[in-house]
Amino acid sequence: MTFIQIILIALVVAIGLLYFFSLRSRLISRMTALALIATGVLFVLHPDLTNQIAHFLGVGRGTDLLFYLFSLAVSYGFLLLYIRIRALDRKVTDLARTIALELAKEPADNA
């Protein structure tokens, strides 16, 4: 095992476990996290595997395949974040509106 492999495996496991424990009770998310950790470690230990899968899928190199998957994952992440932000926006709007309506001043208060 090379030095870089040790570092990468340590990081993958650490980040994966953090993610695993921060996901409350969503079983599917937890299983996905575990699967991702396992795949990450496997690829670090056997880099040639990515090449073989890439060739099988018609992609030139394993690195390219990983890069494509990475791009997809990032886009998906942004989309999820965007949806979350929109939902949050709506909550802030409701909150601000409730406060504004609660504290509304009548013409008599103003004159």
Added chain:
Amino acid sequence: MGVFIVIPAYNEGEVLRSTVQSLLHHGYSIVIVDDGSARPANQWIRGIPVHSLRHPVNLGQGAALQTGTTYALSKGADIVVHFDADGQHPAEQIPVLIQPILDGECDVVLGSRFLQARDRRLVPLRKRLLLRLGILVSGLLTRVWLTDAHNGFRALSREAARRVHFEENGFSHATELLEHLREQRLRYREVPSTIRYTEYSLRKGQSIFNSVNIVLDLLLRKLIK
């Protein structure tokens, strides 16, 4: 008939006071919604008998209109009129705007700068081209074809105001309204409206870049509910 004029205000100046004063003697109820201005809009309407609300944070024009409309309904409004704070809509045109609702012919009446040649000529050329584009895009997105787009001067019957709920907080609410018109099968009509462009109102108005944003907002809205 309780007519409520809802005026969203964000960082407006002295002009807010004159706009409100121009409305006062018509006997309408006036609702000012301060959309989280840096310096509270209250200072401009001191001593004037209006309803005043304030968003604790800035949300956008659409959100302010919705807050004002919800409030007006809770006060028993029969007709809700949306009106710009910057004095570009003449108060004298409100009776024309609300007449079709009073007659029971329409649920929503929209002001248009493009029904009369003399109103049209007041619109700066660059703005006119931009609005043409806006009409086209709004029409394609909502399948509601109007002669004007993003005219802030409009009246809603109580029933229409109850059924239309703006979810777009920003300027995209104007196009969102068209969607509601179609989905809720509301009867609508356009009436001529004059916009008095002043240096102030042009400065406060929307830029070209904002129009692009509006289109993107609405496309996203179609994709992600």
